[in-house]
Amino acid sequence: MSGVWGNNIKLSIFGESHGKAIGITIDGLKPGIELDVDYIKNQMQRRAPGSSLLSTPRKEGDNFEILSGFFNGKTTGTPLCAVIYNQNTISKDYESTKDLMRPGHADYTGHVRYDGFNDYRGGGHFSGRLTAPIVFAGAICRYILEEKNIIIGSHIKSIASVSERKFGLEDLKVEKLIELSKDEFPVLENKSKESMVDSILKAKEEGDSVGGTIETAVLNLPPGIGNPFFNSIESTISGLLFSIPAVKGVEFGAGFDIAGMKGSEANDEYFIDKNKEIKAKSNNNGGVVGGITNGMPLIFRAAIKPTPSISKSQNTVNIEKMENAVLNIKGRHDPCIVPRAVSVVEAVAAIAIVDLLQFVK
Amino acid sequence: MSGVWGNNIKLSIFGESHGKAIGITIDGLKPGIELDVDYIKNQMQRRAPGSSLLSTPRKEGDNFEILSGFFNGKTTGTPLCAVIYNQNTISKDYESTKDLMRPGHADYTGHVRYDGFNDYRGGGHFSGRLTAPIVFAGAICRYILEEKNIIIGSHIKSIASVSERKFGLEDLKVEKLIELSKDEFPVLENKSKESMVDSILKAKEEGDSVGGTIETAVLNLPPGIGNPFFNSIESTISGLLFSIPAVKGVEFGAGFDIAGMKGSEANDEYFIDKNKEIKAKSNNNGGVVGGITNGMPLIFRAAIKPTPSISKSQNTVNIEKMENAVLNIKGRHDPCIVPRAVSVVEAVAAIAIVDLLQFVK
Amino acid sequence: MSGVWGNNIKLSIFGESHGKAIGITIDGLKPGIELDVDYIKNQMQRRAPGSSLLSTPRKEGDNFEILSGFFNGKTTGTPLCAVIYNQNTISKDYESTKDLMRPGHADYTGHVRYDGFNDYRGGGHFSGRLTAPIVFAGAICRYILEEKNIIIGSHIKSIASVSERKFGLEDLKVEKLIELSKDEFPVLENKSKESMVDSILKAKEEGDSVGGTIETAVLNLPPGIGNPFFNSIESTISGLLFSIPAVKGVEFGAGFDIAGMKGSEANDEYFIDKNKEIKAKSNNNGGVVGGITNGMPLIFRAAIKPTPSISKSQNTVNIEKMENAVLNIKGRHDPCIVPRAVSVVEAVAAIAIVDLLQFVK
Amino acid sequence: MSGVWGNNIKLSIFGESHGKAIGITIDGLKPGIELDVDYIKNQMQRRAPGSSLLSTPRKEGDNFEILSGFFNGKTTGTPLCAVIYNQNTISKDYESTKDLMRPGHADYTGHVRYDGFNDYRGGGHFSGRLTAPIVFAGAICRYILEEKNIIIGSHIKSIASVSERKFGLEDLKVEKLIELSKDEFPVLENKSKESMVDSILKAKEEGDSVGGTIETAVLNLPPGIGNPFFNSIESTISGLLFSIPAVKGVEFGAGFDIAGMKGSEANDEYFIDKNKEIKAKSNNNGGVVGGITNGMPLIFRAAIKPTPSISKSQNTVNIEKMENAVLNIKGRHDPCIVPRAVSVVEAVAAIAIVDLLQFVK
Incomplete structure (x- = not known):
């Protein structure tokens, strides 16, 4: 089964890139x-194609109807x-290939x-376009979380070989995350953005594409959210992240770097803070220990591969003739989907958390 | 819910480290x-504590009863x-702290x-000991896969700061993987092992601990296994991997490195091989595209954090008194759980694949 | 959760009687x-309102769009x-009450x-109208079953106090069931129909309504379908039948009558038939023993309560004012939904069987 | 899948009648x-065999270990x-047949x-003995409900052809239900019991068996419990009831009789009672409308078929030789399982309600 997800809320997605429609049913909402329909529209807009030079020229409002x-x-x-x-679909682009x-x-x-038997046009059900309904559901979940003052924000940590620093504890303020989440190319340092944009434009020029990494933080999550083992908060979020086409890696807290630390460095020592709450001095575990939140900011990173659609000539096979072939794609593509993917990554985090928080009956 | 997992097979785990027993129920097996009970015992032995200087001296046969x-x-x-x-549990170790x-x-x-209200003794239900029943289930699944000539093997890619090379396509032979899976400290290059063991012994001496990364390959998986979106093979495997206590990062194929590649590099070009089968020239996607296997070796890596139990003094809080405190742990601990974790990582891969393969009614 | 169902196929329904649309997503179809879209339309037509004097004059094509x-x-x-x-909805009918x-x-x-907060218009999500998408899914499942020569048919066993005989083994022929399934008022004996229709028309005249019972048979189900305990075929079918608004009783085989039999009568003795197949001499178990089919016709009956909407004056409460009140309903209603319910009962049987048969990946 | 059940709590059962053990894992309990372990033992005792002349002489304490x-x-x-x-199992009884x-x-x-490949000894996994773990889980759920003053009780409504009246609203008092639930042969009228017991003893003498019906009531359920469609309270309870071996019919409220009523009779008119609560004047819907409780007593009946094990000679087939055969069973059997089944029926009601009530995290 592929299109149904969740325990306390259930998502059911459907649709193909060039079919009549794509959509989602969300069951279990309180x-x-x-x-606020405008709030949802804004979130959808963050993912929608055609908003800048950096993305595909396919203009699609992603207008939803409830x-x-x-x-x-x-x-x-x-x-x-x-x-x-669906509208503005040029199926013929795909028919010949x-x-x-x-x-x-x-x-x-x-x-x-x-x-x-799958609908091959524009990737069909596999199209990144299917993330639009996921962002819709994520917008509702995000709205529910914000009512509880739980705030999600991200920055683009790298594009191609251009990388900026990780979130420091000093970045993890509500205002900062809100600011980032309003930016269509969110970075911690402005100079990173310039180099990253350069990388994208250069790849575009070459008919090529680039990938990147996104780092996301969730603030004000109470401790105690999640479960040991199978429904750990890391399992739940990573399961959804790896559902997003193009994600090839996920790490929490220090992630792969923690494997190089000693226990005495990696363990986040607890203390009682001035508000008489239990906090940790460091956050190598990214806010999760034993699959359950510890009250520190939830931190994770996702690796996004370069858009597979490129204009360059590629070798491949013809599946009908079972012979080698050369492919030249003419369609309209994003040289880099990372900026658009930020909204999707945040959406699935919101969905995972609402499912675990059991805000909903 | 935390203890039930699966679609085509259902696992249900239970138990606490120092309770009467731990165990698992597997439903949906064909x-x-x-x-072969001895086969299962061998797999369990790979995870069992007490087998070498590198692990905890707690000797526990992990003898199971069906x-x-x-x-x-x-x-x-x-x-x-x-x-x-459970046997040979020294609960008093934990009572005082x-x-x-x-x-x-x-x-x-x-x-x-x-x-x-949780049983705090030895970590209770959160104990790494709960991975023993998971290895039991994994052994059955592995056995089912081997009947189909689907072979799983791993090497320890790093311990602390000592790292060896990733799997190359040349390593990915059935014989090589079988050899690795019989080694209690599997590496690609013997010299790596020495340095890694040194790191572990040094940490032990210091009363500290180290982590590492494990790279796993699955050979001979047919193409077409998995699903788009929510039950992608990456979602399924990563969800289980992040259920293992201590895993903080998971990546498939080139993983985080793919984020730095260009599309023209990252795309694995297809060709018809001499057996008239479709193969790819490279394997940056780690055998999975769109959540579904493509017939190339399935490759993933998991980051394991250093054992949190260390003998060094640590700062923390007393939860009853709500005050800062200093902790000195006296119990018996692994300076590094990575070698034992190999069997657990492989077990969850086997479980995930059997669930998706629907070998079982 | 209320709107998602299934193991091997997943149904997800949505909609309200007077909202924009109702619908269903079916995941897991092979x-x-x-x-055959016409086949589906025909099944939908069997449930659609407005086709005869006996049902509500609300004319609604139940035209679906895939x-x-x-x-x-x-x-x-x-x-x-x-x-x-939705179309042809007169919401004002409901607003005043x-x-x-x-x-x-x-x-x-x-x-x-x-x-x-629920949409109260015309019963909202609770409306019998939501059975239209269920009949849509049932039509697909029925089509899948017919390809395997598995045939479903029913008769109206009773309306009000008018009752006809149960299915005898002699009725349980493929041709007979197909004939019944094409009849919009299927009965085993024509004289029953007349008296039943009289009961309905009389109730209509009085501004009242009547209920009835439906008996359904499924032929050519192979033995071995179903499971012990929680996913028994009886559990699966009854769970879906009790999802249909108005069903208040479900029985298999001899049903409640079996409680009055002796073991020596009730036990269906096996024998080898002339085709060298194992059959039973009687069918008191209705084709199911231990939750699993035994190769005999699957037989069940569902009790349908009289349509709650009647024109007669009724006592009730005003929920806003929390006071007693008198209700006079003016809308358009079925004096008896039993004939239309036949298609719904058969649809859920088809769905349950396809889910258990695992025809689908 | 057969052995896993539930949404908010998850049950996982295992075991065979003559294997090492039977048992259950319950996940999701608060x-x-x-x-109170004695409370659980008392509930288990109600189901345990060997307590009277009316049941099987197999004495088995049903002693559980947590x-x-x-x-x-x-x-x-x-x-x-x-x-x-398991203990006191005489497997040889079954081997020869x-x-x-x-x-x-x-x-x-x-x-x-x-x-x-199933374990055939004593019915293996299909044995009624598997209801012991279900009663264990039911006892915990019942305990949770009693803390909320939600009370479950039943009477044996019929044995063979001996029947007594249904519950009247006047019977539905907490004290009365508690009294019934302490009686190992609960009836509303003592004279019924005598005739029922006579029927059982007569069947026993003849080497035959009898069935019966159980009527169960649940008091003090708040309104609003359950869901429209797939997880209606009727779907949930009936699904579990039909998991109990021997149940062949389930009805709620007036059940099959409601099919013979007019709408004006069947509709339960609401009024404001003296406590300013909304109640209904009648209870033909058995406390459930639209799949959701309405605050009236929840009422259902289950039909239990006669024990299939009888001493009388029966015709059947030899599955290995594929030939007709005559069966003479020598083992120890219940002439009537209805009195023991009362505890099982009540157990599954408690389980279903706790799952829906979401008392549990």
Whole structure:
């Protein structure tokens, strides 16, 4: 099964890139949540294509229509379904190359998994476009969290070989995260942005693409959220992150670097702070120990691979003829999806946390 | 919920480190699997403590008893429950320090999550000991996979600051992986092992601990295993890996390094090989594209943090008195759990794959 | 959670009677099923209102639109979503009485469950109209079953106090069931129909309503389908049947009558038939023993309560004023929903069986 | 999948009648529940065999051992596993007849389902003995409910052809239900008991068996518990009831009789009672409308078939030889399991309600 997720809330996604519509049903939302539709639109806008020189010229409003579960401006508590109708799709772009399995894309694996019956146009169900409904659900969850003063924010930690510093404890202020989350290219240091943008434009010029890493923080999560073992907060978030096409690595806190530390360095020593709350002096565990939050900022990083669609000529196979072939893609593509992916990464964090927080009945 | 996992097979774990027993129930196994109990014992032995100077002196056979679902040497198809009775537990070790929240351990987060009612002795349900039943289930799954010639093997890629090379395509032979999986300290290059062992012994001497990374490969997985989005093979494996206490990072294929590549490098170009099968020239995607296997070796790495239990003095809090405190742990601990963790990492890979492969009814 | 169901296929329903649309997403369907849209329309038509004097005059085509998961006339294997847009809704009918809790309806229980935020118009999410998407999913499942020669049919066993005989083994022929399933008022004996219709028309005249019972048979189910305990075929079917608004009783085989039999009567003795297959001489167990099919016809009956909407004056409460009140409903209602419910009962049987049969990946 | 159940709590059962042990793991229990082990023992005793002339002479204490999740007299919140070791099993009773498929038992269906690999001794995993762990879990859930003053009680409504009246609203007092739940043969009228016992003893004398019906009530359930559609309270309870071997019918409120009523009779009219609470004048819906409780007593009935094990000669098939055969069973059996089944029926009601009530984290 692939399209249903969750324990306390249940998401059910559907759709193909060039079909009639894509969408999501969210079950288990608490009744009476006064949803701000503009808030959701803003979050959707962060992911939407066509907003800058850095992304695909395919302009698609990602305008959603809520079909159910929303009445008089509030959630009803029954399943909320939202649909985004597809438009501005140029299917012919894909028709001529449908038997050529694009490297890095799910063309070949989807073909095998679905015995060749999957909708291949624009990646079909595998398209990054399917993250739009996930951002929709994430926007609702984020809204629920913000009511509890739980705040999510991210920066682009690297693009190609350009990298900036990790979040320091000093960056982890509510105002700073809010500021980052309003920026369409959020970085901790402005000079990073320039070099990163240069990398992207250079790749674009070359008909190539670049990837990057996103670092995300969640503030004000109470301690005690999560579970040992199978539904640990790390399992829940990583499971969703690896659902996002292009994510190839996930780490929490110091992540892979913690493997090089000694126990005496890595252990985050506790102390009683001035508010008589238990805090840790360091945050190598990224706010999670034993699968459960410890009241420190939740920190994780996701590695995003370069957009597989590139204009450069590539070798591949023709799946019908079972022979080697050369692929030249003409469509419209993002030279780098990292800036757009920020909203998706944050969305799945919000979804995972709401599911675990059991804010919802 | 924390103790139940799976779609096609269902695992249900239970137990505390110093309670009567720990165990697991596996539902959904196909009937008629002729289980080799010695095979399972060997796998369990790989994880068992007390087998070398490098691990905790707590000697515990991890002898399991199968209570159900196994009849005349074969699985019945009904739930298979195995229990490991606890023995050789020195609870007093923990009693005196029960209010002192050990840094890096789940004492504090578990205390909050369970309102102080959790069994704190030896980490209780959070103990790494709970991975023994997981290795038991993993052994059965591994056995099922080997019948299909699907082979799992790993090497210790790093301990502390000592690191060796990643798997190259040339290492990924069945014989090589089998050889690695019989080694209790598997490395690609013998010289790595020496330096790694030195790091561990040095940390032990200092009353400290070290972590490391494990790289795992799965060979001969057919293409088409996994799903887009929520049940991608990466989501499934990473969800289980992050259930293992101490795992703080997971990456597939080139992982975080792929974020620094260009699309033209990262894309694994397909070609028809001499057996008329579709293969890729490189394996930056680690055998998975769009959440589904592509027939290349499945490759992932997990970062293991240093054992949080160390003999060095540490600052922490007394949860009852809500005051700062100093902790000195006297118990028996592993200076490095990485070698023992190899079997656990491989076990969860086997479990995840069997669940997705739907070998089982 | 209320709107998500299934293990091997997952259904996710949404919608309110007077909202924008109702619909369903079906995940887990096998790719490449060549769906006959007319076949689905015919099944939907069996449930659709307004087709005869016996049902509500609200005319609604129940025209569905498939938004995803269907490409070139075949299922893709990815989630299939179908939407039915609402039209011809006269919301004002309900507005004036929204605080008066209609007896027998879910107005009061829904109000409490959802803290008053549910869409009350026409029963909202509780409306029988939500069975339309279930019949849509059932039609697909029925189609899958018919490909395997598994045939479902029913008769109206009783309306009000008019009852006809149960299915005898002689009735349980494929042709007979197909004939019944094409009849909009299926009975075993024509004279029953007349008296039943009279009961309905009489109730209609009185501004009242009547209920009835439906008996359903499934032929050619292979033995071995189902599970002991929690996912028994009886658990699965009854769980779905009791999801249908108005069902208040479910029994399999001899059902409640078996409680009055002796073991020597009730036990269905096995024998080898002329085709060298194991069959039973009687079918008191209705084709299921130990939660698993035994190769005999699957037989069950469902009790449908009289439509709660009646024109007669009724006592109730005003939930806002918390005072007693008198309710006079003016809307358009079915004097008897039993004939329309036949298609819903059969749909859920088909869904339950497909889920258990694991025809689907 | 057959052995895992639940949303807010998860049950996982295992075991075979003549294997080493049977048991259950319960996950999701709230931490800190002060379990009274004697209370659980008393509930187990109600189901245990060998307590009277009416049941099987197999004496088995059903002594359970709690292996985990229980510390210092309270639940820990982590999975609670209890095991009942088998003893006093006379496997040879079954060995000689293992190829003869006992009519009414799951021998044949289990054989097909599990390809002949299931443990056939004493019914194996299909044995009624597996209801012991369910009663264990039910006892914990019942205890949780009683803390909230939610009370469950039943009477034996019929044995063979001897029937007594249904619960009237006047019977539905807390004291009355408690009194019934302490009686090992609970009836509303003493004279019923005599005739019922006579029926059982007569059947026993004849080497035959009898069935019956159980009517159960749950008092003080608040309104608003349950869900529309798939997780209605009726779906949840009926799903579990049909998991109990021998249950062939389930009805709520007036049940099958409601199908013969008019809407004006069947609708339970609401009024404001003297405590300013909303109540209904009648209870034909058995306390549930639209899948959700309405604050009236929850009422349901279950039909229990006669014990399939009888001493009388029966025709059947030999599954190995694929030929007709005659079966003479010599083992020890209950002439009527209805009195023992009362505790099981009540247990699953308690489990279903706790799962829906979300008392538990």
